[in-house]
Amino acid sequence: MRLAVLGCGAVGRSVAELAGDYGHEVVALADSRGAAVDEDGLAVADVLAEKDETGVVGDGDPADALAADYDALVEATPTTLGDAEPGFSHVRTALERDRHAVLANKGPVAERFRELAALEADSGGSVRFEATVGGAIPIVSTVEDCGPAHVTAARGVLNGTANFILSRMAAEGLDYEHVLAEAQDLGVAEADPTFDVDGTDAALKCVILANVLSFGAVDDPADADDFALADAEVEGIRNVPGSALELAAEDGRTVRLVGEATREGVRVGPRLVPENGTLAVTGTQNIVQIETSHAGRLNVSGRGAGGPETASAVLADVGRLE
Amino acid sequence: MSADGSEVAERGRDAETDGGRASVSTHTVRLELVDEPGQLLAALHPIADNGGNLLSIYHERGNKTPRGHIPVEVDFEATEERFEGIVDALRAEGINVMQAGTERYAEELVLLLVGHIIDTDLSDTLKRIEECASASVADVSLAAPKGTEEASSARLRLQTRAGETTAALEAVRSVADEKGLHVVEPLAGGEA
Numbered sequence: 001m002r003l004a005v006l007g008c009g010a011v012g013r014s015v016a017e018l019a020g021d022y023g024h025e026v027v028a029l030a031d032s033r034g035a036a037v038d039e040d041g042l043a044v045a046d047v048l049a050e051k052d053e054t055g056v057v058g059d060g061d062p063a064d065a066l067a068a069d070y071d072a073l074v075e076a077t078p079t080t081l082g083d084a085e086p087g088f089s090h091v092r093t094a095l096e097r098d099r100h101a102v103l104a105n106k107g108p109v110a111e112r113f114r115e116l117a118a119l120e121a122d123s124g125g126s127v128r129f130e131a132t133v134g135g136a137i138p139i140v141s142t143v144e145d146c147g148p149a150h151v152t153a154a155r156g157v158l159n160g161t162a163n164f165i166l167s168r169m170a171a172e173g174l175d176y177e178h179v180l181a182e183a184q185d186l187g188v189a190e191a192d193p194t195f196d197v198d199g200t201d202a203a204l205k206c207v208i209l210a211n212v213l214s215f216g217a218v219d220d221p222a223d224a225d226d227f228a229l230a231d232a233e234v235e236g237i238r239n240v241p242g243s244a245l246e247l248a249a250e251d252g253r254t255v256r257l258v259g260e261a262t263r264e265g266v267r268v269g270p271r272l273v274p275e276n277g278t279l280a281v282t283g284t285q286n287i288v289q290i291e292t293s294h295a296g297r298l299n300v301s302g303r304g305a306g307g308p309e310t311a312s313a314v315l316a317d318v319g320r321l322e
Numbered sequence: 323m324s325a326d327g328s329e330v331a332e333r334g335r336d337a338e339t340d341g342g343r344a345s346v347s348t349h350t351v352r353l354e355l356v357d358e359p360g361q362l363l364a365a366l367h368p369i370a371d372n373g374g375n376l377l378s379i380y381h382e383r384g385n386k387t388p389r390g391h392i393p394v395e396v397d398f399e400a401t402e403e404r405f406e407g408i409v410d411a412l413r414a415e416g417i418n419v420m421q422a423g424t425e426r427y428a429e430e431l432v433l434l435l436v437g438h439i440i441d442t443d444l445s446d447t448l449k450r451i452e453e454c455a456s457a458s459v460a461d462v463s464l465a466a467p468k469g470t471e472e473a474s475s476a477r478l479r480l481q482t483r484a485g486e487t488t489a490a491l492e493a494v495r496s497v498a499d500e501k502g503l504h505v506v507e508p509l510a511g512g513e514a
Contacts, residue, residue, distance in 0.1 A: 235504070239437070239504045240504075240506065241475055242467075243465035243466070243467050243473075243475040244475035246475075247475050247476070247477040248434060248477065250463065250477070251432060251463075253432065255434070258509055269507070271506065271507055271508065271509045272433060272506055272507065273508075273509055
């Protein structure tokens with residue numbers, strides 16, 4: 001497939017670098033300031049070397065990448081909330097041109113799922129978004145394989161930063177502020193960790209899953225409830241002191257930031273789970289439990305973030321479109 | 323006691339045969355006793371004297387209710403009509419009946435409360451959770467490593483009747499909300 005990759009952060013960059021390994025060709029690569037377009041296929045290594053040197057991807061207009069002759073658009077620009085722009089417009093452009101869109105950007109699928117479903121219905125192209133939930137872990141496709149109508153709920157640990165902090169607090173008996181500083185030194189937490197520790201990131205992923213469960217269970221999208229971040233009940237981990245983890249441990253339990261998605265809604269918050277239970281993954285691991293009507297519970301776990309990890313989910317989606 | 327018990331059981335079955343009424347079923351009452359000699363015996367008399375057939379007594383010594391009393395759980399057989407008479411008789415004796423029903427506390431719920439737990443009157447918090455008819459606080463552990471100045475944590479083990487954990491959680495959430503406390507809930511539907 002011929003790919004146009006929008007966004008040149010860790011994920012966009014890895015998609016461009018790995019595309020060849022998966023048998024695809026990158027015809028355009030753009031960030032917010034510039035673009036490199038070559039209908040015969042970009043020399044990705046050269047383009048990225050130039051970006052490292054000059055700070056821009058190329059001297060083309062970013063809009064050129066959107067207009068290029070590609071089969072699938074990879075939307076890997078930073079996640080934005082509310083109107084989810086400019087990601088949403090990028091995807092709309094691709095669909096209106098009857099091209100596929102593969103998202104790593106959570107905004108459009110979390111905030112404007114119904115509109116996206118309508119655009120897809122009128123398009124020759126399809127929308128895929130495995131990379132938006134749980135990085136490398138095949139969660140959306142597992143739900144689709146089970147049949148969303150036969151899945152009653154999905155719950156799990158979907159933010160590596162929050163999980164790292166909680167598992168370190170429990171293991172070392174340290175307080176939140178201390179472990180956060182350590183996580184920032186290790187590059188596990190960002191300088192502004194709000195998105196992760198307040199539960200927003202986990203909530204976006206659960207909102208996306210709730211939309212998949214809801215729209216996947218009906219024949220007519222008009223019958224489905226759609227969810228956005230504002231519909232989620234979200235609590236982060238800042239209020240969990242070390243003493244709470246100690247009390248939990250005395251009783252063979254621990255605390256994890258758990259997100260729950262059903263067709264009725266989304267809840268994210270710190271929850272008590274068995275210390276050695278399935279959901280008590282440690283460090284930056286992610287895990288999702290999928291409750292099925294006829295096949296019990298499925299557990300899927302792995303790396304929930306990272307450039308190559310998330311890129312592998314994007315490229316798996318591209319493979320599904322062939 | 324066992325002699326009394328079997329006599330009562332006979333009477334209970336007679337009542338069933340005579341009246342053709344509801345059959346004898348097993349009931350559980352949860353009592354709160356002052357830690358003084360003779361209290362347990364005083365509590366069992368109204369049961370035996372009113373037609374209850376004692377099955378088992380679970381005296382949770384070492385465990386204290388939020389009021390500092392000792393919880394006792396008594397199982398007995400009685401007809402529905404006699405059961406009501408027994409509960410009335412217990413109350414008439416001044417015994418605190420925390421819970422009475424035909425079901426045992428089938429479910430247990432462990433949760434954490436975080437925040438200014440002590441400053442917001444922990445015993446009032448517990449009392450109000452218990453006032454919600456579906457829950458009884460089985461035990462409480464408190465950790466306040468930084469005194470009352472900073473946030474402390476409490477682990478609560480609640481016992482609820484079958485199917486009433488959601489209602490109990492609602493009660494906890496509403497008290498916590500009002501007092502500005504955070505609740506770390508067990509995972510509903512999960513393995514917790």
